[in-house]
Amino acid sequence: MQLAALLLLCPLAVALSGKGGPPAALSSRPGGRGAPSGTRRQLLAPRSAEPRRLPAGAGRFWHITDLHWDPDYEVAAAAGQACPSGGSRAGPAAGPWGSYLCDAPWCLLASAASAMRSLLPQPDFILWTG
Incomplete structure (x- = not known):
């Protein structure tokens, strides 16, 4: 892609x-x-x-930071089962929207993108930091 x-x-x-x-x-x-x-x-x-009026020269944008996608993410079958990006640390079962121990699953990233598009379909620019 x-x-x-x-x-x-x-x-x-x-x-x-x-x-x-x-x-x-x-x-x-x-x-x-x-x-x-x-x-x-x-x-x-x-x-x-x-919407608020913007001063001349100002723009609306998306701010993207720390995109951590786990392409191998799978919803955990048992409590305490970690995702591949979580390493060997024990923690709560990884649910469909992720876990704080794991990198983000695709469905979470797609949901964030969908929300951003619904709020601001055509940003003037995209700021990607981190």
Whole structure:
């Protein structure tokens, strides 16, 4: 597969689109310890669904960093079974979306790429660090 295709299909990154915001359910929750009953505290400030205007010369981009794909990744059959990239370390079973002991499975990379494309279908550029 060509490098350009990998960049577009397999990013593990943050898409900076400026659209949307947290769902209402994530915006606030009941007040903390000592808060009066029935009060809510703001966790995340809601954002407008309208994209922000960019200054002249600014662009929207994908930031891709530390792409660690494990082409031999397989969902573990038993608890404690590690993936090939996890070495001999014991840990939780590797699930379909990966494990902190393993490099990323293809489905996780494809899911990240799909999310980035849905947020920002045509980035002005792609910044790949790490």
